[in-house]
Amino acid sequence: MSNEPVITATALGRRFRGRWVVKDLGLEVPKGSVFGFLGLNGAGKSTTIRMLMGLLARHAGEARVLGLDPARESVEVKRRVGYVPEAPIYYDWMTIRQTLDFAAYYRRRDWDEARARHLMEHFRLEPGARIGELSKGMKAKTSLILAMAFNPELLVLDEPTSGLDPIARREFIEGILAEYQEAGHTVFVSSHLVSELAGLVDRVGILHEGRLLLSLTAEEFLGGLRRVRMDFEGPAPEQLTLSGLLTCRTNGRDAEAAVRSGDEKAIAAEVQALGARGFTIEALPLEDAFIEVVRAAERGAV
Amino acid sequence: MVTLPRIRTAVPLAGPLRGLVGREVLAAAPALTALLVLHLWVVFLPSIWYAAFGTAWRPPEPGIVQISLVAILVMAFFLVGVLCGAEEEENGTAAFVRQLPVHPLRALGEKIAGSLLALAVWFAAAWILSTIVLLGSRTGSLHYTLLGPALTWGALFFSFGLAAGAWIRRVIPAAFIGGVLAAGYGWTGLAMSGSQSLRQGLEYNTFSIPIVLIGCAAALLAAAWRVTHPEGIPAAGWCVRSHEGSERRNAPVINLRWKEWTTRRWLTGGLALLLLAAPWPVIWLFEAMFFRGVDQLAGSLTVLLLALPFAVALESALLWQKEEDERPRCWLYVLPIPNSAILRAKLGALAGRVGILFAAAVVSAAFLAVTVHTEAAPEAGIARVLGMTGLLVLTGLPALMLFAGTIRLYSRSPIVTVIASALYIPVAGLLFADFILRSYEIGFGFLEWGALWPWLLRHLVLTAALGAWLFWLHGRSLVHEYGMGARLGGALLYIACIYVGTVTFLFAGYRELLFVLFGI
Numbered sequence: 001m002s003n004e005p006v007i008t009a010t011a012l013g014r015r016f017r018g019r020w021v022v023k024d025l026g027l028e029v030p031k032g033s034v035f036g037f038l039g040l041n042g043a044g045k046s047t048t049i050r051m052l053m054g055l056l057a058r059h060a061g062e063a064r065v066l067g068l069d070p071a072r073e074s075v076e077v078k079r080r081v082g083y084v085p086e087a088p089i090y091y092d093w094m095t096i097r098q099t100l101d102f103a104a105y106y107r108r109r110d111w112d113e114a115r116a117r118h119l120m121e122h123f124r125l126e127p128g129a130r131i132g133e134l135s136k137g138m139k140a141k142t143s144l145i146l147a148m149a150f151n152p153e154l155l156v157l158d159e160p161t162s163g164l165d166p167i168a169r170r171e172f173i174e175g176i177l178a179e180y181q182e183a184g185h186t187v188f189v190s191s192h193l194v195s196e197l198a199g200l201v202d203r204v205g206i207l208h209e210g211r212l213l214l215s216l217t218a219e220e221f222l223g224g225l226r227r228v229r230m231d232f233e234g235p236a237p238e239q240l241t242l243s244g245l246l247t248c249r250t251n252g253r254d255a256e257a258a259v260r261s262g263d264e265k266a267i268a269a270e271v272q273a274l275g276a277r278g279f280t281i282e283a284l285p286l287e288d289a290f291i292e293v294v295r296a297a298e299r300g301a302v
Numbered sequence: 303m304v305t306l307p308r309i310r311t312a313v314p315l316a317g318p319l320r321g322l323v324g325r326e327v328l329a330a331a332p333a334l335t336a337l338l339v340l341h342l343w344v345v346f347l348p349s350i351w352y353a354a355f356g357t358a359w360r361p362p363e364p365g366i367v368q369i370s371l372v373a374i375l376v377m378a379f380f381l382v383g384v385l386c387g388a389e390e391e392e393n394g395t396a397a398f399v400r401q402l403p404v405h406p407l408r409a410l411g412e413k414i415a416g417s418l419l420a421l422a423v424w425f426a427a428a429w430i431l432s433t434i435v436l437l438g439s440r441t442g443s444l445h446y447t448l449l450g451p452a453l454t455w456g457a458l459f460f461s462f463g464l465a466a467g468a469w470i471r472r473v474i475p476a477a478f479i480g481g482v483l484a485a486g487y488g489w490t491g492l493a494m495s496g497s498q499s500l501r502q503g504l505e506y507n508t509f510s511i512p513i514v515l516i517g518c519a520a521a522l523l524a525a526a527w528r529v530t531h532p533e534g535i536p537a538a539g540w541c542v543r544s545h546e547g548s549e550r551r552n553a554p555v556i557n558l559r560w561k562e563w564t565t566r567r568w569l570t571g572g573l574a575l576l577l578l579a580a581p582w583p584v585i586w587l588f589e590a591m592f593f594r595g596v597d598q599l600a601g602s603l604t605v606l607l608l609a610l611p612f613a614v615a616l617e618s619a620l621l622w623q624k625e626e627d628e629r630p631r632c633w634l635y636v637l638p639i640p641n642s643a644i645l646r647a648k649l650g651a652l653a654g655r656v657g658i659l660f661a662a663a664v665v666s667a668a669f670l671a672v673t674v675h676t677e678a679a680p681e682a683g684i685a686r687v688l689g690m691t692g693l694l695v696l697t698g699l700p701a702l703m704l705f706a707g708t709i710r711l712y713s714r715s716p717i718v719t720v721i722a723s724a725l726y727i728p729v730a731g732l733l734f735a736d737f738i739l740r741s742y743e744i745g746f747g748f749l750e751w752g753a754l755w756p757w758l759l760r761h762l763v764l765t766a767a768l769g770a771w772l773f774w775l776h777g778r779s780l781v782h783e784y785g786m787g788a789r790l791g792g793a794l795l796y797i798a799c800i801y802v803g804t805v806t807f808l809f810a811g812y813r814e815l816l817f818v819l820f821g822i
Contacts, residue, residue: 050630079638088633089624093565101556106637146633 004031006066006154006186007052013060014047021047022210025061029188029203034181036201036218037190038290044210045190046086049158052188053083066154079107082152084143086159092132096125096142100149107150116149122176123168136163144172148180155180157189161196173200198286206290208297218286223262225289230255230276242270246296258284258292322399322409326416327423329389330382332713334424336721337381341374341428347728367432372452374428378421379456380463380481381717386417387467387525388476406529414464454514459484461521468525474620474716478572487517489583558634558644562651566620570655573613574662580609581670599674603667607695610663611727612720614699617655618706619719621648626776627714641777652707656699664692697761702726704768711775712789771796 007029014022022044029035039045050056052065054074063070070077090099100120104111120127123141134142140163147155161169173196181187181200191197205215214221225246230236236255240248244260255276261267264281271279284292345362390396399409459481466480467473491513581602588598625632634644706723713719775789 046630053636055630055635075638075640078636083636085631085633085636087631088636089628089631090633091561091565091623094561098556102558102561103637105555105557106639143633146636 005029006031007035007064007188009048009052009061009063011061012048012051012058012063014044014051014056015059020210022051023060025207025210025212027205027212027215029186031186032181032184033203034177034187034189034201035203035205036194036197036286037188037205037207038194038197039190039192039207040294041192043192043207045192045207046158048207049083049156049188049190053077053081053156079110080153082147082150082155084147084155084157084160086162087136088139088143090131090139090142092130094131095128096120096131096134097127099131099142100127100146103146103149110150110152112149112151115151116145119145119148119176122171137165137168140164141168144176148176151185153185155185155187155189157187159191159193160189161191161193169196173197194290195285195287201286204286206293208294213293213297222283222286222289224260225284225292226259226261226264226267227282227284227288227292228257228259228267228271228279229282230257230271230274230279232275233277237274240274242267242274246292246301247299258289258296322404322412323416323419326386326413327420330385330417330420330424332715332718333381333385333721334378334420336718337374337378338424338428338431340721340724341370342431343725344370344728345432368448371428371432372448375425375452376455376459378424380459380484381477381721382417382421383460383463384467384473384477384480385717386413387464387469388471388473389467391467391471392473400532406532407526410468410526410529417460454511455488458488458514458517461518461525462487465521465524465528468528474616475569477717478569478576478616482572482576484517485583489587491517558639558647559651562648563654565623566617566655569620570617570658573616574658577606577609577613577659577662578666578669580605581666585670585674599670602670602674606663606666606670608727610659610695611698611702612724613659614656614702615706615720615723616716617659618652618703619710619716619723621652621707622710626711642773645773645776649703649707652703653700656703660695660699663695667692697758698726701761701765701768704765704772708768708772708775711772712793767796 005028007027009025009027012022012025012027013020025044025048027048037045037048047056051058052063052070054070054077057071065077066080068077068080094102100116104113104116123138123145125138125141125145129138131139131142140160144160147157161172164172177187177189177200189197189201202218203216204218204221206213216224228242232253232255234253236250236253238250240250240255240257242248242257242259243266246258246260248255248257250256259267267281268279271281345367348366349360349362390399400406404412462484463477463480466476466483470476470479584602584605585598588601625634629635702723705726706719709722710716710719713722771793774792
């Protein structure tokens with residue numbers, strides 16, 4: 001995997017009504033990676049993506065997508081990037097086939113009709129069905145076909161699986177997206193449903209209140225976080241003094257903490273020093289890791 | 303089981319039905335406000351013109367106030383009926399209302415009550431304002447002899463608008479079809495009730511009340527049936543907007559131009575037919591009232607002259623569908639198409655549609671000219687009238703198109719856009735009157751180029767200014783997502799610049815017009 005970035009952003013910012021929704025955002029997405037852009041609702045993910053796509057003017061900073069400035073070269077960015085907006089709006093009166101043909105006309109240099117047909121069959125979509133009569137999930141499938149049928153070098157997905165049923169979601173993530181990744185393309189996917197991206201993303205960026213808290217490889221991120229469960233003879237101390245402590249919760253004699261460290265021996269030593277009777281140290285799944293980091297950010301610990 | 307105490311609120315909670323009444327009042331407010339502004343604009347425009355370019359204020363003419371109030375009253379009833387029937391179905395909130403524990407007929411009843419409440423408040427405001435502006439003149443307010451027919455037609459149009467809205471579930475098509483049906487029924491009823499003495503019937507306000515009541519009842523029943531059967535007519539397997547999708551033969555090229563032409567083609571066709579048919583009821587009416595020849599021609603041309611700009615405003619108001627209302631989510635803007643190309647394609651298709659409507663109006667007018675026998679008016683006179691009409695419309699339409707397209711970017715409602723765009727129509731009329739009078743003053747014949755080019759130049763400047771405004775708003779303002787306040791501020795600044803520039807550089811000779819119009 002090349003480390004050449006396909007997306008770079010420096011001190012990127014955007015305000016609405018005087019309030020900074022995205023501020024000082026620095027971002028680097030290497031070529032060929034699957035970048036999970038995670039954040040709570042309202043964290044600024046869609047705003048960032050819209051700035052990267054040239055759909056929204058930025059108020060601060062710089063951005064480059066495939067070496068292009070989205071603010072000045074938005075048409076070229078859109079030509080080369082497959083983008084799935086959150087809950088996209090199509091023309092209700094068109095059929096799926098007409099919608100695809102409409103997009104194909106403007107992407108005629110790159111449109112891969114065979115791939116479009118393959119995806120349509122894969123998703124079991126009727127080409128003659130009207131958009132206005134499709135369910136939310138079928139619209140989501142249509143939007144995925146529209147974004148992928150021209151084999152873009154970069155795929156930007158804003159909450160792509162919202163509306164998909166569990167089977168379609170799994171098929172999309174484990175089948176199509178994984179296949180797409182194997183072909184060496186880059187995927188930038190935003191979601192607040194973190195668990196669905198587990199095992200897929202190889203880089204993680206967490207956005208919180210418009211700021212990028214961290215941007216690491218998935219191994220670094222998950223390898224650098226541990227959950228410690230402890231039980232004490234008496235009541236657990238309310239304040240646990242552990243290195244890299246993110247969050248801690250106590251309940252009677254039990255305590256649970258998330259620490260930003262992958263060195264289990266060092267953690268064990270610290271826990272024993274606290275006087276714990278017993279303890280377990282475990283790696284966190286992606287969703288739990290995300291939650292712990294965001295909770296820590298809300299306390300100002302990150 | 304633990305029983306939780308009831309929570310008392312400081313403010314009594316509104317029931318869902320009360321909520322529906324309130325929603326209807328609020329939903330009708332923008333359209334009614336726009337209508338009120340249009341009414342005041344029509345009433346005050348000559349006075350504003352006079353005050354701006356003359357030496358003294360002149361109060362509005364009572365006749366204009368009355369005619370405007372009657373027309374606006376009927377229009378308000380109709381639009382509120384359509385909104386009551388179709389708006390919630392179109393924007394999707396009807397599904398929420400159906401989830402409430404309320405019988406559909408009660409919900410409809412509450413919606414109708416809310417609509418009528420909004421109309422009552424609006425009418426009181428319009429009446430009071432009309433009376434106030436005329437400084438207590440008795441003839442200024444709506445005379446009771448006009449109130450009866452106005453309310454009668456209003457009730458008819460409200461019912462038909464409601465039924466069309468409930469069935470079609472989309473505001474603009476419902477307004478179109480409901481309006482045609484209501485007008486057709488009303489005219490037929492009027493002709494039947496008047497029989498051989500239509501003139502007498504009109505003069506003495508003997509519009510057949512039973513016929514109106516039958517029409518209203520039938521329309522209300524149709525609306526009631528529809529709200530209780532949201533899936534349509536099972537036996538016929540037919541339901542508007544729930545038909546089965548079928549694979550259509552694809553057009554050779556499916557692109558933005560194709561999309562712009564394909565969508566709303568039925569509306570354009572319908573409007574063209576309407577323009578072809580619009581003058582004929584007037585001719586029949588005038589015939590029945592023994593006003594023939596020039597009167598018939600003038601009356602029918604006036605209808606045509608009013609119908610065409612409204613049709614164009616309607617087409618222009620639909621220039622943007624949901625595309626601009628929810629631009630971040632609109633898939634069109636994800637495609638690699640420059641904003642300017644989108645604007646160009648849309649305006650090109652709109653110009654084509656307007657061209658079709660104009661051609662229909664020209665055919666209609668030409669047919670009138672050869673059909674209506676005018677002993678008093680020689681052929682040259684008719685040609686002149688038609689030429690004047692055609693020139694006014696042809697030169698004014700591009701600016702109207704751009705104006706309506708721009709307004710639509712400020713308002714989410716096509717109906718409000720059409721009404722707001724109509725503000726332009728009397729302005730164009732006055733500008734045209736100015737042009738004619740000045741042409742005659744300087745001794746040019748009407749259709750000579752020497753008299754024509756200043757008029758064309760003015761409209762060219764106005765059109766270019768409006769085009770620049772639309773271009774800025776579509777390409778820049780929306781990408782920057784300026785708030786509505788900032789955009790309105792920009793618009794006001796822009797209008798002020800256009801006004802000052804136009805008045806300073808182009809209308810230096812306005813005093814001659816005032817002299818001719820008002821004798822000063």
